[in-house]
Amino acid sequence: MAERGRVQRARRLVVKIGSALLTDDGRGLDVTALAGWVDQLTALIRDDIEVVLVSSGSVAEGMSRLGWRERPQHLHELQAAAAVGQMGLVQTWEAQFKRHGLHSAQILLTHDDLSDRKRYLNARSTLRTLLDLGVIPIVNENDTVVTDEIRFGDNDTLGALVANLVEADGLVILTDQDGLFDRDPRKHADATLVDERLASDAGLDAMAAGGAGMLGRGGMQTKVRAARLAARSGAFTVIVGGRLEQVITRLRAGESLGTLLLPEQGRIAARKQWLASHLKTRGQLVLDDGAVRVLCQGGRSLLPVGVRSVTGQFRRGEMVSCADEFGREVARGLVNYDADEARAIAGRSSDRIAEVLGYVSDEEMIHRDNLVIV
Ligand SMILES: Nc1ncnc2c1ncn2[C@@H]1O[C@H](COP(=O)(O)OP(=O)(O)O)[C@@H](O)[C@H]1O
Numbered sequence: 001m002a003e004r005g006r007v008q009r010a011r012r013l014v015v016k017i018g019s020a021l022l023t024d025d026g027r028g029l030d031v032t033a034l035a036g037w038v039d040q041l042t043a044l045i046r047d048d049i050e051v052v053l054v055s056s057g058s059v060a061e062g063m064s065r066l067g068w069r070e071r072p073q074h075l076h077e078l079q080a081a082a083a084v085g086q087m088g089l090v091q092t093w094e095a096q097f098k099r100h101g102l103h104s105a106q107i108l109l110t111h112d113d114l115s116d117r118k119r120y121l122n123a124r125s126t127l128r129t130l131l132d133l134g135v136i137p138i139v140n141e142n143d144t145v146v147t148d149e150i151r152f153g154d155n156d157t158l159g160a161l162v163a164n165l166v167e168a169d170g171l172v173i174l175t176d177q178d179g180l181f182d183r184d185p186r187k188h189a190d191a192t193l194v195d196e197r198l199a200s201d202a203g204l205d206a207m208a209a210g211g212a213g214m215l216g217r218g219g220m221q222t223k224v225r226a227a228r229l230a231a232r233s234g235a236f237t238v239i240v241g242g243r244l245e246q247v248i249t250r251l252r253a254g255e256s257l258g259t260l261l262l263p264e265q266g267r268i269a270a271r272k273q274w275l276a277s278h279l280k281t282r283g284q285l286v287l288d289d290g291a292v293r294v295l296c297q298g299g300r301s302l303l304p305v306g307v308r309s310v311t312g313q314f315r316r317g318e319m320v321s322c323a324d325e326f327g328r329e330v331a332r333g334l335v336n337y338d339a340d341e342a343r344a345i346a347g348r349s350s351d352r353i354a355e356v357l358g359y360v361s362d363e364e365m366i367h368r369d370n371l372v373i374v
């Protein structure tokens with residue numbers, strides 16, 4: 001109960017909606033329900049809360065459009081269904097947000113996009129730019145091209161990774177049950193709803209052991225796992241019934257709906273710990289005194305102008321060490337430019353990056369969120 005204020009205070013949320021909810025249990029896109037969620041999300045956005053939507057439903061909607069009653073066995077059929085269904089999904093989301101004068105954008109990701117450092121930073125910059133522009137990113141797995149080796153597998157995991165990517169305060173998972181119960185409520189009529197736990201609580205696994213619904217992929221197991229992943233960047237997770245009247249608005253008002261799974265540490269501490277665990281550095285940036293001072297005071301990004309020299313070979317997104325003029329390490333961080341580019345823009349002001357490189361991917365050499373002082 002005590003922690004519900006976190007949901008009220010959140011400034012950036014990832015909201016994931018499952019297949020059964022979106023497609024009215026496989027009968028086809030539930031436009032009325034979708035419109036209801038869009039109305040509530042729009043109210044959040046008007047309140048200056050940034051929202052990224054993770055929408056499942058492409059396979060379920062594709063099956064419904066193609067008149068398939070049973071989930072196909074072959075991967076290429078599933079992928080074909082996803083391709084058909086994704087059209088309907090994005091069209092419907094777009095039309096609904098347009099009613100409120102809001103733009104939306106389709107983002108299809110594969111696991112590779114988030115495991116490759118460079119693509120990770122690109123995905124992150126694009127999502128951030130969309131949020132800055134007031135556009136609602138609508139994310140799904142790129143089902144048409146994924147194979148088993150490169151799939152997230154379920155959108156709960158994808159939702160958590162997106163929450164890590166955009167450093168969301170929280171992940172809200174809308175599903176067809178009112179939340180996480182102590183046992184599968186489809187099989188046990190006396191199951192009781194779990195209100196609040198630490199995401200790391202080992203007792204949650206046994207509760208979530210029942211499988212998924214007909215249309216979903218992961219059931220509660222993937223939702224609990226997603227909550228643990230989200231907790232790694234300090235985000236809370238709410239698992240809640242998407243059919244509850246005004247569910248998003250009521251959560252936002254602090255009402256105790258669904259199950260709240262909490263991280264053990266705050267967002268910034270979690271991120272810094274994650275960064276600090278990257279032991280291997282690929283190169284070194286030697287900073288001038290001004291830059292060293294600014295970084296050590298904390299909370300500031302490293303700009304190219306403060307870099308005197310660059311050693312080593314590294315790529316955008318890799319970890320580099322930052323040292324003062326005497327070679328003493330002062331910080332580490334994920335660098336926004338390849339080594340050759342970093343050399344070319346070192347010592348220059350950010351507004352000259354375009355002139356030197358022909359493009360600007362970021363104004364900072366290392367963004368403050370990706371920097372840890374040592
Ligand atoms: N302990 C539990 N509490 C709630 N639901 C559970 C539990 N164990 C298993 N389930 C099942 O998980 C299903 C939701 O997961 P899933 O079908 O993957 O939905 P979604 O499409 O929303 O991701 C529920 O319909 C429920 O039957």
Ligand SMILES: N[C@@H](CCC(=O)OP(=O)(O)O)C(=O)O
Nearest residue numbers: 019056057058059154155217
């Ligand atoms: N990318 C798939 C998502 C599958 C999935 O995870 O479904 P769900 O468990 O309902 O969130 C689709 O759009 O059908």
